[in-house]
Amino acid sequence: MTSYCTATYRAFDEKADFHKKAAGIAVGLTVGSWTELPEAKKKDMEKHLGKVVSVEVHEPEADAAPGSLAAQRYADIKIAYPDANFSRDIPALLVTAFGKLSMDGRIKLLDLDVSDDFRAACPGPKFGIAGVRERLGVYDRPLLMSIFKSVIGYDLPELKEQFYQQALGGVDLIKDDEILFENPLTPIEKRVEACIAAAREAEKHTGQKLLYATNITGRTSQLRAQAKKAIAAGANALLFNVLAYGFDALQELAEDPEIDVPIAAHPAFAGAIYPAQHYGVAPQLLLGKLMRLAGADLVLFPSPYGSVVMPKDETLAIADALKQPEGALKSSFPVPSAGIHPGLVPVLVKDFGRESVVNAGGGVHGHPMGAAAGGQAFRQAIDAALRGEALEEAANRPGNEQLKAAIELWGVKR
Amino acid sequence: MTSYCTATYRAFDEKADFHKKAAGIAVGLTVGSWTELPEAKKKDMEKHLGKVVSVEVHEPEADAAPGSLAAQRYADIKIAYPDANFSRDIPALLVTAFGKLSMDGRIKLLDLDVSDDFRAACPGPKFGIAGVRERLGVYDRPLLMSIFKSVIGYDLPELKEQFYQQALGGVDLIKDDEILFENPLTPIEKRVEACIAAAREAEKHTGQKLLYATNITGRTSQLRAQAKKAIAAGANALLFNVLAYGFDALQELAEDPEIDVPIAAHPAFAGAIYPAQHYGVAPQLLLGKLMRLAGADLVLFPSPYGSVVMPKDETLAIADALKQPEGALKSSFPVPSAGIHPGLVPVLVKDFGRESVVNAGGGVHGHPMGAAAGGQAFRQAIDAALRGEALEEAANRPGNEQLKAAIELWGVKR
Numbered sequence: 148m149t150s151y152c153t154a155t156y157r158a159f160d161e162k163a164d165f166h167k168k169a170a171g172i173a174v175g176l177t178v179g180s181w182t183e184l185p186e187a188k189k190k191d192m193e194k195h196l197g198k199v200v201s202v203e204v205h206e207p208e209a210d211a212a213p214g215s216l217a218a219q220r221y222a223d224i225k226i227a228y229p230d231a232n233f234s235r236d237i238p239a240l241l242v243t244a245f246g247k248l249s250m251d252g253r254i255k256l257l258d259l260d261v262s263d264d265f266r267a268a269c270p271g272p273k274f275g276i277a278g279v280r281e282r283l284g285v286y287d288r289p290l291l292m293s294i295f296k297s298v299i300g301y302d303l304p305e306l307k308e309q310f311y312q313q314a315l316g317g318v319d320l321i322k323d324d325e326i327l328f329e330n331p332l333t334p335i336e337k338r339v340e341a342c343i344a345a346a347r348e349a350e351k352h353t354g355q356k357l358l359y360a361t362n363i364t365g366r367t368s369q370l371r372a373q374a375k376k377a378i379a380a381g382a383n384a385l386l387f388n389v390l391a392y393g394f395d396a397l398q399e400l401a402e403d404p405e406i407d408v409p410i411a412a413h414p415a416f417a418g419a420i421y422p423a424q425h426y427g428v429a430p431q432l433l434l435g436k437l438m439r440l441a442g443a444d445l446v447l448f449p450s451p452y453g454s455v456v457m458p459k460d461e462t463l464a465i466a467d468a469l470k471q472p473e474g475a476l477k478s479s480f481p482v483p484s485a486g487i488h489p490g491l492v493p494v495l496v497k498d499f500g501r502e503s504v505v506n507a508g509g510g511v512h513g514h515p516m517g518a519a520a521g522g523q524a525f526r527q528a529i530d531a532a533l534r535g536e537a538l539e540e541a542a543n544r545p546g547n548e549q550l551k552a553a554i555e556l557w558g559v560k561r
Numbered sequence: 562m563t564s565y566c567t568a569t570y571r572a573f574d575e576k577a578d579f580h581k582k583a584a585g586i587a588v589g590l591t592v593g594s595w596t597e598l599p600e601a602k603k604k605d606m607e608k609h610l611g612k613v614v615s616v617e618v619h620e621p622e623a624d625a626a627p628g629s630l631a632a633q634r635y636a637d638i639k640i641a642y643p644d645a646n647f648s649r650d651i652p653a654l655l656v657t658a659f660g661k662l663s664m665d666g667r668i669k670l671l672d673l674d675v676s677d678d679f680r681a682a683c684p685g686p687k688f689g690i691a692g693v694r695e696r697l698g699v700y701d702r703p704l705l706m707s708i709f710k711s712v713i714g715y716d717l718p719e720l721k722e723q724f725y726q727q728a729l730g731g732v733d734l735i736k737d738d739e740i741l742f743e744n745p746l747t748p749i750e751k752r753v754e755a756c757i758a759a760a761r762e763a764e765k766h767t768g769q770k771l772l773y774a775t776n777i778t779g780r781t782s783q784l785r786a787q788a789k790k791a792i793a794a795g796a797n798a799l800l801f802n803v804l805a806y807g808f809d810a811l812q813e814l815a816e817d818p819e820i821d822v823p824i825a826a827h828p829a830f831a832g833a834i835y836p837a838q839h840y841g842v843a844p845q846l847l848l849g850k851l852m853r854l855a856g857a858d859l860v861l862f863p864s865p866y867g868s869v870v871m872p873k874d875e876t877l878a879i880a881d882a883l884k885q886p887e888g889a890l891k892s893s894f895p896v897p898s899a900g901i902h903p904g905l906v907p908v909l910v911k912d913f914g915r916e917s918v919v920n921a922g923g924g925v926h927g928h929p930m931g932a933a934a935g936g937q938a939f940r941q942a943i944d945a946a947l948r949g950e951a952l953e954e955a956a957n958r959p960g961n962e963q964l965k966a967a968i969e970l971w972g973v974k975r
Contacts, residue, residue: 179711195714232713234742238805246829251869297593299646300609326657328648367809391652392807395781415656418663423837455665
């Protein structure tokens, strides 16, 4: 039985025959030529031939806003590529389905439906949502992650103090800044030691566990060694700039049995690929399905409300791709990020549900009573949201003065 | 002395204060905050602070065509990032200069001017134009490369025969199809042996050397081993789908002293990144400067004339970036590709010069007298173009019936 990976494209053109274009893709990106093959050869080649699954042509709607999708002529085209044509790795899949084709006019890759066989070659997240929860012992609420405020140019005691203040607020995860690379002030092993020591210290006060996602950077062939060095120094989670290295580098981190800590995928550079209407890769594939397939336990992406925004339907589609049933793959935590403050927690919980991570930088560090109070305000907001209580009401509960101060500063979004 | 890598962006916005935006980038992507720092700390942090180099605001021109660049409000912004902030690798550079920022509204990365210090950490092409010419012993004309017609589903004898026919036409390089991965019919070592044997055979007839660029694929950590296996089997050049793995994977191939053969970079997936007006990375950076910095000896990109097209100014900018003086970096061969036939050779030579590679697939294999005649027609066209002779005239020279047949079929472009 021939098995296939199916790609969905949106191709734009004012007058193209999209059925012809689809047929051209199915042949051109697989066996190269078909009609001129001798009949005997066709029999051999049939198992390598791409198939047009569907072509749905959308004609421009007369009353649509100029520039809107509805105003354009396009077709959603599904092509099935035989697994026999490529090796079981994401680079081979991407080159097959969107290598040369990416350069062939206005075309965007919307989705990739991989075969069971291909999926079986991808380990997916080692921990997933359930595994990360298990590590933390937190099962009944969205997790809370915080981000260092400023890291470049700061030394170990300064970084440790920043870490400690965030940790005191009751956050579940603290992540490195994605722009923190190997540097003489805070080299990775020393940084891990300092931050994990601060975490232990804070745990005595908060009574809760904490994961520190250390940024794994440097040369490609050294990434796994770098990760193991961090883990040996005590790191209990990793951060990785996946798109600077390719999905396969993430997969190799995730597959390594010695790298037994959750991996958070940072979306750095993703904005070069997902936002254009006519080009690139749809966010739910780029930051959703592929990140999960390659093994991210948590995936950061722009939230629909904050400072760096993504349309809400796209963020929900990413979260769906990270969580919906997908063979034996574990699910990944969606982490809508950037510009998050406690007043956004009710909409975050409503939109992304309990199985998500509330992630904040400025919303923690910018709290008028300090970073520890910032984390506490978030935790109070999360509790209120889960109870279905308005933040303004929750803010008046005794002990919730951190939340009160936060919503006085930032307000509450509905 | 602080040294810097300088990024040039084009940011689009109807009403933004671009000077404020630039200042926000310079601080936000480096030290994180500035004005609120104590004076003593500012002194420490100065060497980590990004600098706004320039902001050139373009106001919409009233009479510009809707959707054109001239019709839009944008600013070209240059920001200098201190080298002290990131490690000397391309992933760190990209994450610093266009990590989070890529997701922050409509913004395109146009250029990266790396410091001498950063450049010194990048080996660039091991061979470059001069080194590739030396391997071939060809100094006085553009090189000719051909591409297999169909490869998937074909076995070794079939591949060898295709190779041999192309080789007979006097091509300088033959490249694998970029969608040919490890497969049971033509595994890499066997494929290299068969093709190199065919090359030796053809060399007896043509009296010229031939490079076979074998496609290096598979898992990231195995790429170098795969390359060495191919080289051990006789491969004298490599093809690599750079963007499926990241620039650093190319750099690690190029840096490896045991990988002592030229590397051709394939642009597969590049169309997901360069074409959008408001997003992504400009082609001369993506396929020009960065490919060269990472060590590509030859770089393929869409030609301005063929079946998969790129605007001419962009293709010329890529070629410029590959060839212009850049410290101690060797230059890389531009390889404008896709839909090239002999009738395009005069414009190719006019536009890209002698230091370029004419690359054809269908234009070789589709020749009415066969693939060998296809290569010959190209060589005849190249000779004519260098003599400044019209192809129609050259076609009437004795012995040039291959060129005659080619231009009868495909015509001549002026």
